[in-house]
Amino acid sequence: MSDSSTRHPMTGNEMSAAAEGGIERHQYDVIVIGAGGSGLRAAIAAHDSGAKVAVVCKSLLGKAHTVMAEGGAAAAMGNLYPEDNWQVHFRDTMRGGKMLNNWRMAQLHAQEAPERVMELEDWGALFDRTADGLISQRDFGGHRYARLAHIGDRTGLEMIRTLQQRLVALGIDVYMECTVTDLLKAPTDSGADRIAGAFGYWRETGRFIVFETPAVVLATGGFGKAWKVTSNSWEYTGDGHALALRAGATLINMECVQFHPTGMVWPPSVKGLLVTESVRGDGGVLKNSEGERFMFNHIPEYFRAETADTIEEADRWYEDKKNNRRPPELLPRDEVARAINAEVKAGRGTPHGGVYLDIASRRTPEFIKKRLPSMYHQFKELADVDITKEPMEIGPTCHYAMGGVEVDPETEMSVVPGLYSVGECSGGMHGSNRLGGNSLSDLIVFGKRAGDAAAAYAASNGIPSVSEDDVEQAKRSALAPFELEGGENPYAIQSDLQQTMQDLVGIIREGAELEEAISRIETFKQRIAQMTVEGHRQYNPGWHLAIDLRNMLLVSEAVAKAALARQESRGGHTRNDFPGPDPEWGRKNLVVSLDAEGTGVDLREQALPEMPDDLKKFFEE
């Protein structure tokens, strides 16, 4: 229990965790949840703006999912193509998202990405160079010019290490292997509750911890772990999405889930593991079992004018972008994933149910090893495939959540005062489909904005007091899985949920299947209420999963319900029963909020913000 007399006179911290039932307490101006690229960038910005800030993360510092990003960070720096600029990047991003993006976020992103990338270099990142010594830029799907700042195919690792080292140099506090399970709120005069803190537990000891803070930045990434075949790690359980919903915030774009076209399909142990789009950016092509470069048969009308329709033109483009159009292998990810899916369904798949991705016959072994060292290593070590000699077998894998917390584009604040969201756990920026390379730049652009805004908010709103009843409630809720005996194992429920999402809310969807998914989600809710974990609170993965599973389930319901409501196909949302885009649906978002009982979600339609005329002109042709 809180007792102000036992607090440290200067920090206000209370360290009573060792006592029986004790809770460790800390006060900060800003708490950032998540230590990937966006969380670290937000923390650095808040610190630079004068706030006392801490990062709280489920894993060790430097292990977040950002390390898995391979290709690069999209930024119109114009180092290779001086004709590239923010306007072109903005246009590519909006078209890639099939115009469902929040235009202002897409604009800010395109405008600010180059300076954010340069900052990484100031902080020690060693990007690959052009012949002139500038930051090199690489081709990627949906980007008109070579635009991705990169380091071989391990750009995410470089970004996280750079930000991590900066964070350490600045002396910012980090609470590693610490999971936040609830956000705490306090009433205000205006009637709307504002953020008052966060409640969580140390994974190592199972002890509870309370952060008292006026501002929380959610930077928890996505929720791909709700699917069976995914490129995402165990951490991706939609924690930020669910915390936001429970705190009264809203989510948008939840029906739009990106299936990356190229995940490994063999061996089963690594099914879903990402194969970077850089393979195609650097010349790799897709072939079916008949040896045909099938992407030429799948060019959608929307991109026909800017896509090469012969192999000769496509191959010339790598050297001469002015006089040739892009190869169809470099269409946006949603288009390529659907095409692969269609080829496999038509019986032209590989022995393990994928298609071939071939760079061996197109580039020299030296080039491949230099440009794609991680991929070379990954296939050699995990699949016994030498990608300089033979094609890879690949297929779509659940990769990225376009959907996330609805935020103000300038500050990244949600509808809950003091609650911010950035990176994959925010919505709007990528519309219905994200272009490759736009994630890493998203992290640093909006991470900085949120950190700045949260620090300013904290400066003008003091630390509110946390309700002890809320803390007690959060404790009870976290310990619930230990209360029951003889209940179900959380691993079994997670596995069934993943199978359901894979089968019924996958890359191609249908009304009846989505309805079936929603009804199964209701039965999962009953099952998680009867869940039991064995052992005690110290580093107990069964307990950790039991807590994360609740988030995964709430987010899965949001995806399934939004997918059922949006009766059209657009970007990362494809309906068999509504195969084309519908201009009516193209003008609105589906907004998800927690229902009145607090056990599920409600949906409402909301008009997209209108783009100003001076930006509309980029889309008139």
Place this chain on the structure above:
Amino acid sequence: MTELTEASTSSGYQLKMRIWRGDADGGSLGDYTVEVSEGEVVLDALHRVQATQAGDLAIRWNCKAGKCGSCSAEINGKPRLLCMTRLSDFDPAETITVTPMRSFPVIRDLVTDVSYNYEKARELPGVELGPRDADGKRRMMQVDVERGQEFRKCIECFLCQNTCHVVRDHEDNKPAFAGPRFFLRYAELDMHPLDTRDRRETVRDQAGIGLCNITKCCTEVCPEGIKITDNAIIPMKERVADKKYDPLVWLGNKIGLRNKDNDGRTAT
């Protein structure tokens, strides 16, 4: 895909494992038998034990792709990543023994307290570049960034730290010794084309590079194949020696003529 076709004819089998279970107060090896199938890695087998037999088996892991460096442990006594050790490297009849990293205190089961490494990271003076060029950009040649890029492949699995006998066999060396992972970092910064700090005294006096007697154990266990000893530690040792024993540098420092080295760097 010819190799795969051959491999796909083999089927699953029952793998015998011995897994260390326990905490800071002690523990022992537990016996488990688990169904595994072709193409799987040791982490897959452990996950199956966790999901079906021991829900509270503590394992630290994230990416399961050799990119995050979380799942370091010792397999049959050899320091390795659990996610990159394939079962096909072992005879199906062989019992696989998995124990936590030995140089770090155990938290629970296979999870160790690696905070030593995060403390060492804080002691290291960070990068400090000069101003950007007039057009707001920086220029470095690919050939000049490549040495640093090799070192920045490091995934911080801390297997090198775990293996280095300077701390593995001598716990009391830890306060005075940063370990191979951070010599790598010192070398990276020293070779950064635009960095302006001189860390040679720090790497000698605080990080204890002199304690390393280049047995290359770190290089052998690096899952990224970084030539830690040859490309980072030995050049760093040479640079430290140059500074300390160059009589002109010594004289210049003594009479106050020099506070920068030949590359214009200021000592930290």
